[in-house]
Amino acid sequence: MGHILAIDQGTTSSRAIVFDAGLKVIASAQEEFPQHFPQSGWVEHDPSDLWATVAATTRAALEKAGLTAADIACIGITNQRETTVVWDRATGEPVYNAIVWQDRRTAAICARLAEQGLAPMVTERTGLLLDPYFSGTKVGWILDNVAGARARAERGELAFGTVDSWLIWKLTAGTVHATDATNAARTMLYNIDRGAWDADLCKALGVPLSMLPQVRDSADDFGLTRPDLFGRAIPIRGVAGDQQAATVGQACFAPGMLKATYGTGCFALLNTGTTRVASQNRLLTTIAYQLKGQPTYALEGSIFIAGAVVQWLRDGLKVIRAAGETQGLADAADPAQDLVLVPAFTGLGAPYWQPDCRGAVFGLTRNSGPAEFAKAALESVGFQTRDLWAAMQADWAGGAQAVLRVDGGMTASDWTMQFLSDILGAPVDRPKVTETTALGAAWLAGMQSGVCGGPEEFSQSWALDRRFTPQMDESTRDARYTRWQRAVQATMAF
Numbered sequence: 001m002g003h004i005l006a007i008d009q010g011t012t013s014s015r016a017i018v019f020d021a022g023l024k025v026i027a028s029a030q031e032e033f034p035q036h037f038p039q040s041g042w043v044e045h046d047p048s049d050l051w052a053t054v055a056a057t058t059r060a061a062l063e064k065a066g067l068t069a070a071d072i073a074c075i076g077i078t079n080q081r082e083t084t085v086v087w088d089r090a091t092g093e094p095v096y097n098a099i100v101w102q103d104r105r106t107a108a109i110c111a112r113l114a115e116q117g118l119a120p121m122v123t124e125r126t127g128l129l130l131d132p133y134f135s136g137t138k139v140g141w142i143l144d145n146v147a148g149a150r151a152r153a154e155r156g157e158l159a160f161g162t163v164d165s166w167l168i169w170k171l172t173a174g175t176v177h178a179t180d181a182t183n184a185a186r187t188m189l190y191n192i193d194r195g196a197w198d199a200d201l202c203k204a205l206g207v208p209l210s211m212l213p214q215v216r217d218s219a220d221d222f223g224l225t226r227p228d229l230f231g232r233a234i235p236i237r238g239v240a241g242d243q244q245a246a247t248v249g250q251a252c253f254a255p256g257m258l259k260a261t262y263g264t265g266c267f268a269l270l271n272t273g274t275t276r277v278a279s280q281n282r283l284l285t286t287i288a289y290q291l292k293g294q295p296t297y298a299l300e301g302s303i304f305i306a307g308a309v310v311q312w313l314r315d316g317l318k319v320i321r322a323a324g325e326t327q328g329l330a331d332a333a334d335p336a337q338d339l340v341l342v343p344a345f346t347g348l349g350a351p352y353w354q355p356d357c358r359g360a361v362f363g364l365t366r367n368s369g370p371a372e373f374a375k376a377a378l379e380s381v382g383f384q385t386r387d388l389w390a391a392m393q394a395d396w397a398g399g400a401q402a403v404l405r406v407d408g409g410m411t412a413s414d415w416t417m418q419f420l421s422d423i424l425g426a427p428v429d430r431p432k433v434t435e436t437t438a439l440g441a442a443w444l445a446g447m448q449s450g451v452c453g454g455p456e457e458f459s460q461s462w463a464l465d466r467r468f469t470p471q472m473d474e475s476t477r478d479a480r481y482t483r484w485q486r487a488v489q490a491t492m493a494f
């Protein structure tokens, strides 16, 4: 007893991590699953793959830890957000593949709803922008494109859930249909002021209220796992979307605290406390976490390409074999050249929200080669973060704290973290524990079960690995950022 199991169901893989009561990682297991791209701009997952990899990695992590279910006090779940699953309540069978957050198939639906004047209501009530990124239009698409689905949904036979709800349903043998407030806040169907599903938005998007899960706190009772799954029923006590779980895992509990997670994309969240802040700079307003019925809000900036630009150097340009090689190349780049890469491979996210523009490189010379490309690629991550940082500083009168906490796979790159600090003109803190997302989910569950202490005690356990401090002089910083802004404007104008 006393151990905590975190399930981290991500976009490309599922992971299970066993923590001890002191939140130290004991063992972990990870499994990738297939991505389906049935048409350009469409991205799907098979919900049974999500479930099978979660069940398998959970068993594998327990085995590696040398523990059984009897040693596990509770489970915390964290998940890729917005991804949409619709299933039959009686059979538990999905009616369609999961439509993934990256999927753009509902762009035309969003454009039509915008023409009807829905955008202001979406932003006012949900804190989001009317965009295919979120779940609402994906649910409508399934009901309108799967034969008989709408009629079945209207008869109350179908259930909708983000990935957390789907996993809870499977783990509890269909006895619990629930989600937490952070995941609900990403659906475009949830009123973040009233803390309830919004009947008007559900009507406008054609989603019957009967399909929706019950919304609970992020630390709450989400039922017991089927005893036969892991050998004993384990209580599920924590749930949060992955970027929110990382915010919690980074102990960003005080207003003004800010984290950025650098994986495939980058997601920055600024804690704005119990007051909701409306962005004037095209950031999202979201729920960072909800404890004891009280939501804590955040401003969020989402960048779609961060670590993915390094994958492009490796798999697209083939100028590196492994991500770690970028550092040596960037160091070797000709300082006289100043390539600017705008990695709008799938459009630009916050604060531009330009789904249709595509990437560009500026400043090429005959001497531009792999080293200059690598340097420009790593720098693009810093520049994009500065865009978010500037929007956050402008949006929040409280004044964002002048330190950025970072996590995610790409923070392994010291070069990128140093440039990030240089271009922000602010310290960048990398913690010792980089399993921040799983840690956040584990803590939520552990606190709810009484295994872990409250936010203050957890904050004290946050430990610094390395602080990067700005080395660039101010005029260089300003000149370089101005050049980036010109490059972005030129890319969007093309």
Ligand SMILES: Nc1ncnc2c1ncn2[C@@H]1O[C@H](COP(=O)(O)OP(=O)(O)O)[C@@H](O)[C@H]1O
Pocket: 010, 012, 262, 263, 264, 265, 306, 307, 308, 309, 310, 311, 323, 324, 325, 326, 408, 409, 410, 411, 412, 413
């Ligand atoms: N040393 C490194 N230098 C630069 N990028 C890196 C390095 N190590 C990992 N990355 C990038 O980090 C990303 C993986 O981070 P991870 O947090 O596992 O992402 P995700 O959860 O989105 O799959 C990859 O896109 C990879 O290119």
Ligand SMILES: O=P(O)(O)OC[C@H](O)CO
Pocket: 009, 010, 011, 012, 079, 080, 081, 082, 101, 241, 242, 243, 263, 264, 265
């Ligand atoms: O699964 P990740 O880490 O790519 O995160 C995806 C985000 O939750 C999408 O909003």
